[in-house]
Amino acid sequence: MGSEFILFVSAAIFSIGAVGFVVRKNPLVMFMSVELMLNAVNFLLIGYSSFLKSLDGQIFALVIMTVAAAEVVVGLAIILTIFRTRHELDVDRINVLKG
Amino acid sequence: MMEFLDQLWSFSLDRETVYGLFQQSLVFVIGMTAVLASLGVVLCASPIYSALYLIGNMVCLALLFLLFNAEFLAVVQVVVYAGAVMILFLFIIALLGSKEEKRDLSFQNFMGLSFVGTLFCELLLAMTVGETQPVEGGVTPEVLAELGSAKAIGIELFSHHIVPFELASLLLLVAAVGIISLAKFTYKPLRKRTRT
Numbered sequence: 001m002g003s004e005f006i007l008f009v010s011a012a013i014f015s016i017g018a019v020g021f022v023v024r025k026n027p028l029v030m031f032m033s034v035e036l037m038l039n040a041v042n043f044l045l046i047g048y049s050s051f052l053k054s055l056d057g058q059i060f061a062l063v064i065m066t067v068a069a070a071e072v073v074v075g076l077a078i079i080l081t082i083f084r085t086r087h088e089l090d091v092d093r094i095n096v097l098k099g
Numbered sequence: 100m101m102e103f104l105d106q107l108w109s110f111s112l113d114r115e116t117v118y119g120l121f122q123q124s125l126v127f128v129i130g131m132t133a134v135l136a137s138l139g140v141v142l143c144a145s146p147i148y149s150a151l152y153l154i155g156n157m158v159c160l161a162l163l164f165l166l167f168n169a170e171f172l173a174v175v176q177v178v179v180y181a182g183a184v185m186i187l188f189l190f191i192i193a194l195l196g197s198k199e200e201k202r203d204l205s206f207q208n209f210m211g212l213s214f215v216g217t218l219f220c221e222l223l224l225a226m227t228v229g230e231t232q233p234v235e236g237g238v239t240p241e242v243l244a245e246l247g248s249a250k251a252i253g254i255e256l257f258s259h260h261i262v263p264f265e266l267a268s269l270l271l272l273v274a275a276v277g278i279i280s281l282a283k284f285t286y287k288p289l290r291k292r293t294r295t
Binding site: 007016028077 | 127130133137138157164175183211214216256274275277281
């Protein structure tokens, strides 16, 4: 089995994450879909790093994990602040940032 | 598939072939489980089930990292993602209350689905261009066994990639300051401010 299976799994998880980001209305689930997409990219990088016997892909995946952790923390804080001021969590109705 | 059966029925299986077949079947099963778990994230109506499916997906990906010789990143994946980030998600879900959302397939949703379907087909097309073969030779098995260990990653990180490492620490600092200022200085709505 060559690299085809890695590419297929990564593409499938990325597309499922993109579907979740587009279709779902709960911002928490949208964030989880973003995590799915980042994880798919991480998997591809690490699979190819194992194929090419190089460590650069793993370093890149480590940096992506750091960025994802920071992004999730800031995003959840923003969601919490919006919930405090507006008392609802539907992205279709959160269309202005002004409180 | 026929090749696999031939190999299985001819009783000349050496140790390397058996290990190779076993690893390939493990990669296949765990990869399919990861795809199914990610489907569960998107299809579950309640956010708490989505979070649990996402934890399953991340554990599957950590196992795949292990199979691809990246032990350190597998540990980081379990500790940082399945541990810290998902616990944070579960706290926020418990804090905000998880309400099931009702499903309706509107025109916008249909447009989004067709867009992502096109994206997926394009990715599959890119996949069929040509199969990449693993790099063979030039690397001794000892070096190969050390490839994903914490020591090798540390040496690589502090010798060649020192600038991205420092930038990542700066990014974490900025994120920490940002969430403290978001959580500490509570925002008063505009109407109340103009009234008083």
